[in-house]
Amino acid sequence: MYMNIPKSHPRYLSLQIREKLVSGFDNNLVAKEGLLAHGRGEAFDYLIGEKTTKSAKDAIKAASIMLNQAENSVISVNGNFVALCPKEIIQLAKITNSKIEVNLFYSSEKRKKAISNILKKSGAKEILGMNKKQSTKLKGIDSARRIVDKNGIFSADVVLVPLEDGDRTIALKKAKKKIITFDLNPLSRTAQTADVTIVDNVTRAMKLLISESKKQSKKQISFDNKKNLKITILEIQKNLKRRAKNV
Amino acid sequence: MYMNIPKSHPRYLSLQIREKLVSGFDNNLVAKEGLLAHGRGEAFDYLIGEKTTKSAKDAIKAASIMLNQAENSVISVNGNFVALCPKEIIQLAKITNSKIEVNLFYSSEKRKKAISNILKKSGAKEILGMNKKQSTKLKGIDSARRIVDKNGIFSADVVLVPLEDGDRTIALKKAKKKIITFDLNPLSRTAQTADVTIVDNVTRAMKLLISESKKQSKKQISFDNKKNLKITILEIQKNLKRRAKNV
Numbered sequence: 001m002y003m004n005i006p007k008s009h010p011r012y013l014s015l016q017i018r019e020k021l022v023s024g025f026d027n028n029l030v031a032k033e034g035l036l037a038h039g040r041g042e043a044f045d046y047l048i049g050e051k052t053t054k055s056a057k058d059a060i061k062a063a064s065i066m067l068n069q070a071e072n073s074v075i076s077v078n079g080n081f082v083a084l085c086p087k088e089i090i091q092l093a094k095i096t097n098s099k100i101e102v103n104l105f106y107s108s109e110k111r112k113k114a115i116s117n118i119l120k121k122s123g124a125k126e127i128l129g130m131n132k133k134q135s136t137k138l139k140g141i142d143s144a145r146r147i148v149d150k151n152g153i154f155s156a157d158v159v160l161v162p163l164e165d166g167d168r169t170i171a172l173k174k175a176k177k178k179i180i181t182f183d184l185n186p187l188s189r190t191a192q193t194a195d196v197t198i199v200d201n202v203t204r205a206m207k208l209l210i211s212e213s214k215k216q217s218k219k220q221i222s223f224d225n226k227k228n229l230k231i232t233i234l235e236i237q238k239n240l241k242r243r244a245k246n247v
Numbered sequence: 248m249y250m251n252i253p254k255s256h257p258r259y260l261s262l263q264i265r266e267k268l269v270s271g272f273d274n275n276l277v278a279k280e281g282l283l284a285h286g287r288g289e290a291f292d293y294l295i296g297e298k299t300t301k302s303a304k305d306a307i308k309a310a311s312i313m314l315n316q317a318e319n320s321v322i323s324v325n326g327n328f329v330a331l332c333p334k335e336i337i338q339l340a341k342i343t344n345s346k347i348e349v350n351l352f353y354s355s356e357k358r359k360k361a362i363s364n365i366l367k368k369s370g371a372k373e374i375l376g377m378n379k380k381q382s383t384k385l386k387g388i389d390s391a392r393r394i395v396d397k398n399g400i401f402s403a404d405v406v407l408v409p410l411e412d413g414d415r416t417i418a419l420k421k422a423k424k425k426i427i428t429f430d431l432n433p434l435s436r437t438a439q440t441a442d443v444t445i446v447d448n449v450t451r452a453m454k455l456l457i458s459e460s461k462k463q464s465k466k467q468i469s470f471d472n473k474k475n476l477k478i479t480i481l482e483i484q485k486n487l488k489r490r491a492k493n494v
Contacts, residue, residue, distance in 0.1 A: 006389030008414075022279045032269045035279055039286020043432070142253030167255075185290070187490050226494055233491040237484050243434050244480040247473055 014042065014050075017084075017203065024083025028114040031106040034080045037163060044184035045201050047236045052208060055231040056200040062223035063160070063180045063196045064212035067096040069221075070158035070178070074128070076103045081162045081202060082115050086122040088206035093124070095213045098160070101128035101152035105165055107144035128152035140171035153177075162202055164190040186232045197225055199232045261289065261297075264450065271330025275361040278353040281327045284410060291431035292448050294483045299455060302478040303447040309470035310407075310427045310443045311459035314343040316468075317405035317425070321375070323350045328409045328449060329362050333369040335453035340371070342460045345407070348375035348399035352412055354391035375399035387418035400424075409449055411437040433479040444472055446479045 006012075021038045024030040030038075052060075067073050075098050077089060093100050100119060102112050116127045128134070128149040136154050138146045145168045148154045159172055162182040166189025172179055173193055181194040182202050191197045198205050253259075268285045271277040277285075299307075314320050322345050324336060340347050347366060349359050363374045375381070375396040383401050385393045392415045395401045406419055409429040413436025419426055420440055428441040429449050438444045445452050 008389050018280065018283055021283065025279055032272055032282055033265065035282040036265055036268065036286035036289070039283035039288075040290040041286075042283065043287040043290030046432075046434075142255050185293075187293075187487075187494075192494060229494050230491055233487055233494070237487050240434075240480055240484050240487075244477055247434075247439060247476050247480070 018042070021080065021083055024079060027083075027118075028111055029083045029118060030079040031104075031111065033106055034078070034083075038080055041163070041184045041201070044186075044199075047239060048184070048199065048232070049235075049239055050201070052200050052204050053232060053235050055228050055235065056198055056205065057208065058223070059196050059198040059225075059228055060200075060205060060208050060212055062221050063198060064096075064209055064215070065217050065219055065221045066158055066178060066180060066196060067092075067098060067160065067213060068216050069218075070096070070098070070156075072156050073098040073158040073160070074152045074156040075100050075160045076153060076162070077101070077115065077119070078104055078163060079111060079115055082118055084203050085206045086118050088210060089119065090123045091210050092160075092206065092213060095210060099126070099128055099152050099156075100124055101149050103129055103145055103148060103153065103168075105143055105145055107147075138168075138171050138175060140174055141167050143167065146171070161190070161194075166190050166193065169193045186229045186236070191229060192226075195225060196223060197229060199229070265289070268327065268330055271326060274330075274365075275358055276330045276365060277326040278351075278358065280353055281325070281330075285327055288410070288431045288448070291433075291446075294486060295431070295446065295479070296482075296486055297448070299447050299451050300479060300482050302475050302482065303445055303452065304455065305470070306443050306445040306472075306475055307447075307452060307455050307459055309468050310445060311343075311456055311462070312464050312466055312468050313405055313425060313427060313443060314339075314345060314407065314460060315463050316465075317343070317345070317403075319403050320345040320405040320407070321399045321403040322347050322407045323400060323409070324348070324362065324366070325351055325410060326358060326362055329365055331450050332453045333365050335457060336366065337370045338457050339407075339453065339460060342457060346373070346375055346399050346403075347371055348396050350376055350392055350395065350400065350415075352390055352392055354394075385415075385418050385422060387421055388414050390414065393418070408437070408441075413437050413440065416440045433476045433483070438476060439473075442472060443470060444476060446476070 102115050134150050135147050136150050138148050158178045160180045164181050169190040170193050179194040180196045181190050182198045183191040186199045349362050381397050382394050383397050385395050405425045407427045416437040426441040427443045428437050429445045430438040433446045
């Protein structure tokens with residue numbers, strides 16, 4: 001089936017990234033709903049111009065400082081994130097001394113294991129969220145995402161939550177955690193609730209976050225997430241205006 | 248798995264529509280790539296406010312007149328379209344005296360049969376695009392979509408192509424056909440190339456197109472698709488502006 005995309009198709013590259021998700025689905029990493037979520041991401045990526053904006057770069061800088069200064073940072077992973085950039089997850093965890101925890105909205109043991117296996121193959125030593133004896137519940141979440149690891153998200157001060165649902169972000173904020181998120185929709189509840197929202201495709205943003213984190217800046221973070229989101233929305237408006245001219 | 252969406256989730260309704268697609272996938276109607284395409288649609292639907300805009304209503308009126316005045320109109324269907332509104336497809340075909348043809352980007356005999364079966368269950372008598380002896384090729388398309396029915400799309404004067412890829416729309420235009428499309432992205436090549444672009448969710452727009460088509464207007468069509476698309480893009484910009492205020 002994958003051979004059927006003709007090279008002449010103008011969305012060939014985008015379709016190829018899409019096939020990464022489809023292949024993640026075939027390998028039990030990605031849920032069916034995860035394919036839909038990626039589609040939403042594609043649309044918003046298209047609207048920001050399929051490149052890392054200035055405001056996303058500023059958010060990435062703030063995120064790198066926050067991760068480096070954390071006492072106990074955790075990178076929460078789901079199937080989509082792992083299907084798109086498993087190696088970058090491991091690299092970022094090493095550089096920022098963060099733990100990695102599997103936490104799924106559409107949870108299943110099979111999918112959790114597939115995700116953990118890919119991460120271990122890519123070089124991860126310990127994957128949290130896999131041992132039921134270590135699990136506890138976060139208040140304020142109805143979905144399977146309430147189940148977290150005592151040594152991971154539950155006791156973390158900074159959590160990186162990519163491609164997230166709003167409920168959990170709010171619950172994590174109530175539990176007094178600093179939240180960094182990747183979310184291509186600047187209007188989503190997660191984007192609005194997080195401390196640092198990186199409105200960018202994870203395949204581009206993770207690489208930049210890794211190189212920023214290598215700098216180990218000791219600067220104070222001065223970052224206004226709401227202001228930055230407004231700038232992002234303005235950037236989308238400008239893109240629409242520019243494109244409308246060519247209609 | 249479907250039970251796991253808590254009612255308290257603020258996107259509960261949207262998630263339920265999503266499950267329709269997922270269920271279409273489970274019934275072999277929808278391709279994996281179709282789930283992604285629906286996700287993109289969700290994002291654009293969100294940006295137009297998840298309602299039928301004034302400009303979409305104008306496009307629906309023009310489309311109904313075009314279908315009623317056609318000599319040989321064909322409704323081209325794919326898995327997503329059939330998963331979302333099978334009954335409406337049959338109703339529209341009856342009212343406008345249109346044929347129905349299955350035409351898939353990610354083609355497979357299994358999926359074609361599943362789509363045809365659902366349509367027949369919903370009351371369709373004849374489904375074109377199923378008989379290889381009747382098939383021929385359209386020029387200018389590399390994908391499986393080039394294969395069309397001699398008695399259907401190949402000889403049609405008006406074709407309704409929902410949720411489309413740009414290549415085929417352009418090829419159909421080159422073959423001198425009038426094209427009506429549903430496309431939630433007003434900037435897509437399909438949206439830009441079609442004669443009438445309905446920027447709306449098919450689950451809402453099909454109902455309106457059916458009721459408009461019942462009027463059997465004999466009016467001349469006076470519809471400027473490019474102008475209408477510009478109005479739609481302006482509507483999205485306004486929505487973004489309004490929402491940015493509340494950030």
